[in-house]
Amino acid sequence: MSHARTLRLYVDRLDPKAGLAVTPASANRVVYVRDGSVTIRGAGQTATLAANSAWHSADACEVSAGNTGATVLRWEVVPVGAPSGQAQGTDSKLLLSEAVELADPGGYLMRCDRVDFPLGGVAYTHTHRGPGIRCLLSGEIRIEVKGATHTVMPDEAWFEAGPDPVLAFASERALTSFVRVMILPLELKGKPSIRYVRPEDQDKPKTQKYQVFCDEFIAL
Numbered sequence: 142m143s144h145a146r147t148l149r150l151y152v153d154r155l156d157p158k159a160g161l162a163v164t165p166a167s168a169n170r171v172v173y174v175r176d177g178s179v180t181i182r183g184a185g186q187t188a189t190l191a192a193n194s195a196w197h198s199a200d201a202c203e204v205s206a207g208n209t210g211a212t213v214l215r216w217e218v219v220p221v222g223a224p225s226g227q228a229q230g231t232d233s234k235l236l237l238s239e240a241v242e243l244a245d246p247g248g249y250l251m252r253c254d255r256v257d258f259p260l261g262g263v264a265y266t267h268t269h270r271g272p273g274i275r276c277l278l279s280g281e282i283r284i285e286v287k288g289a290t291h292t293v294m295p296d297e298a299w300f301e302a303g304p305d306p307v308l309a310f311a312s313e314r315a316l317t318s319f320v321r322v323m324i325l326p327l328e329l330k331g332k333p334s335i336r337y338v339r340p341e342d343q344d345k346p347k348t349q350k351y352q353v354f355c356d357e358f359i360a361l
Contacts, residue, residue, distance in 0.1 A: 144361045148324065149238040150274045150298050151215045153228050155179070155206035161228040162203050168217040168226060169199045169359040171253045171322050175278070177211030179204050195253045195320075195354035214276055216322040218251065218359060236298040241272045241324060243361060248327040252334070253355040257318040258282075258311035262349055265342035266308045269334045273323030274300050280317025283310045293319075306338045311349075330356055 153161060155177070163170070163183075172181060173195040180189045183202030190196055204213065214236075217226050221240065227233045243249055249271070258264075258280070276298045283292045284299065285308040293299055301307055303323075311317035325334050337343050 143242055143244040145221045146241050146243055146361070147219050147221055147223065147238055148241050148272060148274055148322075149217050149219070149226065150236045150276060150322075151226060151228070152234050152236055152296070153204070153213045153215055154232040155204070155211045155213070157206060157208055157210045159210070159231060160203055160205040161231045161233070162201070163215065163228060164201050164226065168219045168223070169251055170197070170215060170217045171251060171355055172196045172204065173214045173253060173320055173354065175212040175214055177209050178207035179211045179213060180207070193255070197251060197253070197355040197357045199359065214320065216253070216274060218324060236276065237274050237300060239272065239274065239300045243324060245326045249324050249359050249361065250327050250330055251322060251355065251357050251359045252325055252353065253320065253322045255318060255320045255352040255354070257350045257352075258316070259348050260311070260316065261313040262311040262317065264307070264309040264349060265345060266306050266338040268306055268336050268338060269301065269303045269323060270329055270336070271303045271323050271325040271334065272301065273303070273321050274298055275319045275321040278318045278320060280315040281312035282317050282319065285309070327358060
């Protein structure tokens with residue numbers, strides 16, 4: 142059975158001690174703290190997150206910033222046509238929204254991880270087992286996909302469908318990192334999603350490093 146969904150990414154900037162209510166309740170979401178700290182309350186639970194940490198839930202929640210405020214990146218997987226998840230009462234912006242078709246009979250998980258490159262690092266031509274939206278945290282990255290090349294700067298987002306081969310070059314002048322959320326087959330829980338396309342790249346040193354924050358089953 143195929144499921145049509147929308148994957149979208151927001152950035153929410155909160156003043157010190159400010160709060161926001163995140164809806165709709167039916168959305169699977171990941172909240173990643175870009176800077177500052179937050180306390181998240183939802184489904185009878187409370188979690189306090191520092192910078193460079195993330196939280197997943199399928200329930201509505203409230204996010205409150207700490208003493209220095211916070212910037213959070215918020216991904217949601219929602220049915221097509223679902224109301225906007227743009228938060229009220231704060232500086233909230235939709236960075237990217239993409240339609241995705243999910244048809245794996247084994248189910249799906251929502252993975253949030255961070256990728257860090259050394260100076261001049263390369264992600265050799267590769268694919269992934271599912272779609273995802275990335276947001277650059279620092280540095281600069283050049284993406285080559287489907288015959289086109291584009292350069293991404295900090296706080297900009299981009300979408301990768303998964304099966305399209307991608308070649309990426311990190312900055313030679315500044316350390317480059319990005320955070321992403323991908324929707325992957327459940328069988329990949331705890332396993333890498335990347336596949337290298339060219340045989341000659343299989344054994345080359347892979348210099349990028351990964352930090353996984355969430356790897357959670359989602360009900361569609």
